[in-house]
Amino acid sequence: MITQKIKALFQFIEYLHSNIENFNHYNGLIMELETLNNKRNELEPGRNYKDKLQYDKVQAEIENKFKTLQENTANLIKAKAKELNLCNFDNAPIYNFNGIINEIHQLKNNFIDKDLSEIFKHKSQYIEYRMQTHKTFLSLQIFFNDLDVIAKNLFDYFKDTQQNEFEAFETKAIPVNSIAETIQGFKKGQTKFTLPGSVLFNTSTNERLQNEALPPQQTETKTPTAPAIALLCNLINDAGIIKRKTMKYLRNIVNVFVKNTV
Structure with a gap:
């Protein structure tokens, strides 16, 4: 029902x-905004006054066009x-x-x-x-x-084929090898990543060797250690995100499907 x-x-x-x-x-306005964003990224307003003048001009145009896009x-x-x-x-x-x-x-x-x-x-x-x-x-x-x-x-439950009907538009997870790469990807607008489990989980060499000998059903699920969480928070803060908002942004930055490495 x-x-x-x-x-x-x-x-x-x-x-x-x-x-x-x-x-x-x-769609045309979106293309204009993407072009303006590329132009803005090429400027170095902190180095030269001419770039600063051009940057301010481009920024004002972006803000005006972006407002129109969002309103509609x-x-x-x-x-x-x-x-x-x-x-x-x-x-x-x-x-x-x-x-x-x-x-x-x-x-x-x-x-x-x-x-x-x-x-x-x-x-x-x-x-x-x-x-x-x-x-x-x-x-x-x-x-x-x-x-x-x-x-x-x-x-997906109500379909008559094994085909992924969402394949063409759903967000794909991007493989990264470190939290720093994850943050850089997030800055570029990406929101879904795959990280090796060793990045977030403190697994010693002996534990890995022991777990490799276990059948899959006996492999333990490990929780993030305090150092891993601290490292993540520090990197997030280095990226310019206020610490008191860290948990809010963890949802976006580390939308991680952790790969089991044991």
Whole structure:
């Protein structure tokens, strides 16, 4: 049975799908902003006054165009999600989708035949929207990452093929070898990474050798050590993030699927 929260998700998908053409009107503006950002990155305002003058000019243009983009895309999307009580943005960029995963689990267990047409219809609409529009509008990457996970959790259950229907647009995890590389990737707008377990977990050589001899089901799950967490916090602080907000940004910087190295 389709519950109220699932209905809200479907209404939100309908809203996104109905605005594909409207949102795509701003693709040219997004390209302009990306070009301006590249131009800004080439300038060195701290070294020369001419670069500083040019930097300020480019920055003002970026801010003006970015405001226009947000008012006509991202802000509307967030407003609709709030209106439907689909998502709580109070702790953004940590988004609370109000327990919808629990109701998705219930739907998988309790769906009836007449639910299927609604489910397939909205799956098609969601995939079409994500395939045909800009992925983030330069500000909603984490929101859509989370929404993709929710949608995939639901729609992947209701499919007749082994194909990954989200392959074309879902965020791929980027392999990195250190927390510093993770932070650099985050600065570039990436939000999902894979780190070797040895980076976050304090595993001695003897422990690794011992665990290598164990069957997979006997391998212990290790927790991050204090030095690893301290190192992460220091690197985050070095990246210019205020320490009191460290936990808030851990969600973004270390959206890590830790690879088991034992």
